Amino acid sequence: MSVKGSSSLTTRPSFSSDARLLAIGGDLFSRTDRTHRFSKTNLQFNPKRIVFSDDGKKVLSIGGKTSLYSVNRAKRGAVALLPLPGDFGDAGDGAFLENGAVLLSRSSEDLEVRSLSNTLIGQLLLGKDEDWVFTDAAGRFDLNDIEKQAAGYWVMPDDPLRALPPAIFMRDYYEPRLMRRLMDCHANQSASDPSCSDFRTLRAVTSLNRVQPDVKIVSINPETDKPDEVVVTVSVTSVEPSPSTVGIGQRRESGAYDLRLFRRGQLVRQLPEIEKPDALDTGTQEEVLARWRSQRPLLNGSRNAVFTFRHVLLPGGAANSTVEFSAYAFNEDRVKSETFYRPFELKAPLEKKRRAYLVAVGVSAYESPAWDLRYAENDARRLNAVLEPRLKATGKYEDVTSVAITSSWTLNKDGQRSLITKDATKANVKAVLDVLSGLGRAEDLPPGLVAHGTLRKAEPDDLVVILYSSHGYADRNGNFFVFPYDIGVTPFKKVTDAVLARAISSSDLSSWLRHVDAGEMVMVIDACHSAASVEGGAFKPGPMGSKGLGQMAYDKGIRILASTRADDLAWESESTKQGLLSFALVQDGIVDGKADNRPTDGSIGIGEWLTYGTERVPQLYRDDRTRTGARSGVRLTVFDSNTHYSRVVESENGDVTNQTQRPALFSYRREKDPELVRK
Structure with a gap:
């Protein structure tokens, strides 16, 4: 079958699950058991594209007034589309998702996920190299790689001139599999739980201290007479808020807590040292935060400090190969600092027995x-x-x-x-x-x-x-x-x-x-x-x-x-x-x-x-x-x-x-x- 313009996304042919309906662009065709031929169905609207739900019982009419319709079939194969409540607005494209949700394209980079009752579940932002960020109305987010540069940045109402990376909001607002969990929640929503209470209550994002401490690996030097060990020196500074920031959450300096040192992405040291097993956090957010601050301080009233990690082991490697070290800490609200990276070059081959x-x-x-x-x-x-x-x-x-x-x-x-x-x-x-x-x-x-x-x-x-x-x-x-x-x-x-x-x-x-x-x-x-x-x-x-x-x-x-x-x-x-x-x-x-x-x-x-x-x-x-x-x-x-x-x-x-x-x-x-x- 040859269809004019079928290489276009909006005109590409698609069949319903039982192969009785065919959509090409904004045209709908149906066939009967008797003739096995497709005949065009007259529609009372003019969509850009029509897509089918997996079960073939609903269609999404995409265009200036995107709408849902139920598929009604007569005994002889005639098809009627009955409108369902809700106007999903103007969309360039769309699709049905699992668990009763639809994905709507508002622009080339901005996608919306909505329930079939037209409740906004969240927005999906697309970046380069398959990067993406999904956010909901409460400020929660998920992204494809939490340690890479993100597809989206945050602009706060109390600090509108700075774009903030998601790492600042990660601890409180990052939720893995957020879109899937929200779709499941809306699909199973009941009168007794209309708000999807699977997620804990969030504090106001403007109350978060967003000032990050400064962490630097100052030096990496070999241990004396021990070629497979190094001494790593790290400086940590509590950063004052910028004079240009006037938001309530920006008036405090960062503080510095819980320093972590990594070798090739693996944790090797941590300060303060943990003397006994940590129980999981219980209690209110305020109680948990206060307990953590009391257990993990680094500066003890000063603005900065230098920490030395002795006898850090190196892996084996060839001469001139590098071993990457990295370090970070947290501010008083458990906002992570930027990660500081520093390579160490092996001057001679280091042979290690495995x-x-x-x-x-x-x-x-x-x-x-x-x-x-x-x-x-x-x-x-x-x-x-x-x-x-x-x-x-x-x-x-x-x-x-x-x-x-x-x-x-x-x-x-x-x-x-x-x-x-x-x-x-x-x-x-x-x-x-x-x-x-x-x-x-x-x-x-x-x-x-x-x-x-x-x-x-x-x-x-x-x-x-x-x-x-x-x-x-x-x-x-x-x-x-x-x-x-x-x-x-x-x-x-x-x-x-x-x-x-x-x-x-x-x-x-x-x-x-x-x-x-x-x-x-x-x-x-x-x-x-x-x-x-x-x-x-x-x-x-x-x-x-x-x-x-x-x-x-x-x-x-x-x-x-x-x-x-x-x-x-x-x-x-x-x-x-x-x-x-x-x-x-x-x-x-x-x-x-x-x-x-x-x-x-x-x-x-x-x-x-x-x-x-x-x-x-x-x-x-x-x-x-x-x-x-x-x-x-x-x-x-x-x-x-x-x-x-x-x-x-x-x-x-x-x-x-x-x-x-x-x-x-x-x-x-x-x-x-x-x-x-x-x-």
Whole structure:
């Protein structure tokens, strides 16, 4: 078929989902079953273009008076378009989006997203190189790359002569997936929640102190007699507001808090030092801000200060290659400073030995037998047994060290439970990570923790892979916990404050991993609700200076694979005798080589491996539920969020439905996916 002008966006032909309607520009054609020929439908309006909804029940008439119509079809194929309420105004083009929204083009760079009831959801601004910014009426925004130059800038009513970058407003107003979340909210809007209360209340943007502190890396010098270490000196200054700014929010100087130093985009140092794990922020915005200011001051009443970071490790590299360092801090309202970058040139080749460390924690046995799992210990031992020889076979590592931290049980000949190991305690997990951080010594580890290889401080050329397979629990405040062996003896299988005090929180993990200086880090958490380990506390991926494991993962570039979404469950399989995620990664992904699929080239990258796990687990769940035989199906422990009691359910007994396990991958690395193993 030849259509005049069909190469134009507004005249390009399009069909309805059932292929009974055809739109060409502003003309509508329909066909009947009897003739199979298209005939033109006479319209009572003159649009520039007509587009169909996915279900073919609505059309959007685009032009000077953009409107919605419902499609009414008579028995013989005749079509009538019935107008729906609302005038969407003048638009050059448009389209239907998911969840009952339309996208309207007002100009070449300005797009509006509206609900079908004509409520403005937000505006989409397009920039160069596929950059974009989406904003809503409340001032919230999302953008494609939070660390690049943005497609849009902010002009404030109290400071109209300056264009402000989105980084200034990021902590309070940046909302990941904002457009999708707003569309979902409007699609499911009810009379009881007309305002989409998924988002917290924002303070007035004009009250925000927008003056940024000044941060500079003054010098980077080699440490004496240590060619693989440098001394980094950073100056921080509290900046006074410009005399030309008269807004209320601009009358205070910036202050300076929470200095962070990065090497090649990975956090290596932070001041003030954090002495104990940070709990997630709770309370009002004012209470949280006041608490943060008291914990993170840098200047202590002075206007500026100079900070020296000693013994910062360098990665290996060729002569004349560079290692980029960067630093930033925050003002009194947690507005980030501009990031200061400074390269350090290697004057001579720096050869570093690469090492890999596997730390696998599997907690099948607990102090209270009611909590026992069946196969968590198998997950830990299987990961080390499979991955250790394959990492050695790559030839990239001088040493591959594995540590299994497990607790397990069996039934003796009298049918009584008997402990095999009980090493998976909270203290032992911390002790191993302390060795990797350089804060502990391998020779001080308990006798039960045997390392295959040499456990030592991890360095910038090293790989660290951590697996934690156990029970997981997320509380209502967004705090996540994994359970060690020593959770105490309890008469009932119930999550109590005493149990959580003995558990390992996401804040504990963040604190213990803070000083691990490996260049590549992977953490797999095979437990119920494990995505809450990252997402807890309303985590936003970006340089926010927030607390918790999510922020630590972003700052250090840790790839975290959680076996389940925050509201989801993790299963053990009778047929595989492992957790579903552990089996997918180790057996299917590595042993069977199925993770080599992006592309299929004989090499399995780290990101490729983890992504395969997210895709394979739902398939394994469905396979196990349909498998026949006495030991079929999958099993888990479910915690009731209201009573905090738990119960064991098994899929083959019909105890649960629609509980397909869905892993979540959190990866903020930008460089090329590094190889993990060869097939």
